[in-house]
């Protein structure tokens with residue numbers, strides 16, 4: 402039976418987050434964004450709302466919801482602000498999820514309760530300065546010595562890695578050579594503050610300016626052998642599967658930004674007057690907004706479809722790539738048109754659409770670029 406209506410519980414969650422985004426985030430986020438500052442207090446409040454624990458079982462301090470609940474929440478957050486949406490997305494889907502999916506019982510008990518309440522943020526370090534799309538080209542190494550992993554190397558563009566709340570980063574590192582001669586890549590938890598682990602300055606970014614992104618370096622950084630996440634040599638496969646899910650989350654975030662563009666444009670087109678009437682009375686403006694709504698609502702169906710397959714336990718990689726590719730391009734288009742509807746004010750920081758415009762581009766790059774998504778879809782079709 403085809404039914405994409407939200408059930409009562411998810412709808413109540415959506416409304417709560419919508420209210421929070423409008424009443425708490427919207428009034429203050431612009432200033433944090435302009436100051437390039439991570440709003441720790443807002444993130445704590447999102448933690449109190451339970452947003453960081455949503456898809457995890459209650460026994461680990463989670464909310465007992467689904468990955469789809471997380472996506473609906475990300476959409477509502479991004480409708481108002483993408484920096485806070487990506488902070489939750491990275492904290493849950495990249496920070497906590499690898500430990501929940503692949504960690505030992507002891508790792509889950511140690512880390513998940515604090516990650517679920519948002520009192521601690523986790524990060525995920527796959528990308529390196531030398532490359533992100535080609536994640537198998539990892540150069541960071543970890544060698545086992547006297548019961549410890551000794552890590553050397555660096556990671557680039559790591560979200561949530563240097564905030565006041567950050568407690569760990571799970572990194573991929575080469576731990577040996579596979580029988581076929583390829584690199585054996587494993588995932589290892591590095592707690593913040595471990596000697597030899599240096600967190601760099603925040604990057605100066607085009608968008609997502611209220612979120613935290615940093616370069617990390619490891620110089621003979623030692624962590625206990627039991628910080629290995631899952632099986633040795635499975636790190637690459639684990640991270641790829643985490644990214645498959647993450648694409649649905651980034652799609653939801655993109656739909657939120659695209660819908661936020663509609664919200665702001667409808668409001669502005671009804672208020673702004675030119676030639677003696679609201680600009681929305683001009684078909685050229687009204688059609689731009691109608692097209693934005695068409696794009697946002699079709700992109701939403703794409704991520705609902707991918708999430709539906711995932712929750713049913715069916716293969717969902719292709720749908721996740723389709724959703725991520727399509728909705729990130731929709732977000733870019735809507736940001737461009739929403740800025741156009743706002744005229745000169747669209748170029749001013751005081752209006753949210755300027756922020757949407759700057760935040761949209763990364764959606765076509767992070768968690769697999771548009772080219773990578775096209776490659777995956779083509780491969781799944783048996784071409785390319």
Ligand SMILES: Cc1cc2nc3c(=O)[nH]c(=O)nc-3n(C[C@H](O)[C@H](O)[C@H](O)COP(=O)(O)OP(=O)(O)OC[C@H]3O[C@@H](n4cnc5c(N)ncnc54)[C@H](O)[C@@H]3O)c2cc1C
Nearest residue numbers: 525526527528532533534558559560766767768769770772
């Ligand atoms: C703000 C921000 C936050 C991020 N957060 C994280 C994080 O938390 N954790 C993390 O691990 N990473 C993170 N990343 C990294 C992000 O996932 C990578 O930037 C992304 O995967 C692309 O990798 P790259 O930057 O090395 O680009 P490259 O891989 O160098 O790609 C450059 C260009 O070449 C194209 N290209 C590459 N290979 C091919 C090919 N075979 N065929 C066709 N085109 C190709 C790409 O599509 C792209 O257009 C973040 C990045 C940013 C900017």
